[in-house]
Amino acid sequence: MHKYDSHNRYKLIYKIVSALNVSLQIILLFIIFSLEMSWYLYLIGLFIAYFLTDFINGLVHMYMDNNDNYNSIWGPFIASFHLHHKTQMYKNANIFIIYFNESGAKFWLVPYLLVVLLFWALEINSFVLLIFIYIGILSSVAEVSHFLCHNSNSKFIKKLQKYRILLPLSHHKNHHKYDNQSYAFLNGTSDFIIDKIAKKLYRGYKNGSDEHFEKYDGSGTENRD
Numbered sequence: 001m002h003k004y005d006s007h008n009r010y011k012l013i014y015k016i017v018s019a020l021n022v023s024l025q026i027i028l029l030f031i032i033f034s035l036e037m038s039w040y041l042y043l044i045g046l047f048i049a050y051f052l053t054d055f056i057n058g059l060v061h062m063y064m065d066n067n068d069n070y071n072s073i074w075g076p077f078i079a080s081f082h083l084h085h086k087t088q089m090y091k092n093a094n095i096f097i098i099y100f101n102e103s104g105a106k107f108w109l110v111p112y113l114l115v116v117l118l119f120w121a122l123e124i125n126s127f128v129l130l131i132f133i134y135i136g137i138l139s140s141v142a143e144v145s146h147f148l149c150h151n152s153n154s155k156f157i158k159k160l161q162k163y164r165i166l167l168p169l170s171h172h173k174n175h176h177k178y179d180n181q182s183y184a185f186l187n188g189t190s191d192f193i194i195d196k197i198a199k200k201l202y203r204g205y206k207n208g209s210d211e212h213f214e215k216y217d218g219s220g221t222e223n224r225d
């Protein structure tokens with residue numbers, strides 16, 4: 001984990017990933033507007049994509065939380081990812097900055113967005129393409145939703161959380177309190193499936209990846225097993 005602390009190049013990599021993700025999302029947003037479809041198809045697509053985004057990002061989160069491959073080249077990124085279990089409040093910033101910064105840890109999203117762009121070039125079915133694009137953009141929105149869940153006191157945001165447009169803290173706090181559950185973080189509606197998958201696949205990260213964390217005292221030194 002000290003690798004992450006001491007090397008600014010890791011921070012630079014996050015910035016590059018953010019820049020790639022956000023630029024690809026902007027291009028895809030323009031493509032959404034160019035798809036000529038009835039308004040209700042835009043809306044139905046959004047509903048489907050909302051649930052799928054919550055589910056897919058929840059699965060990635062589950063995989064990452066249970067991944068303790070610290071000695072691989074991804075090690076420092078995996079270790080820094082696990083820090084979120086210790087954080088109950090994040091540094092406040094403009095919502096667009098949060099959107100940009102939080103997109104930096106989403107390495108998988110860059111190839112995903114490139115493939116969606118390829119689908120557009122191949123002129124696949126517009127409705128299917130729309131869902132893929134929504135998922136690509138909502139995956140970053142999910143990070144903002146998680147941030148707001150911990151940081152916002154705004155009445156408007158609380159309303160959105162109440163109606164499950166964003167992630168409510170009452171639902172999400174299980175993830176920080178208990179082991180191996182409530183991984184979804186766009187609005188948490190897919191947790192009922194993810195919880196079942198997690199139970200089947202993992203014995204819980206508090207015995208694995210978080211154990212490593214306990215040995216890290218923040219001073220840049222750590223005791224490896």
Ligand SMILES: [Zn+2]
Nearest residue numbers: 061065084085
């Ligand atoms: Zn987690």
Ligand SMILES: [Zn+2]
Nearest residue numbers: 146150172176
């Ligand atoms: Zn959280």
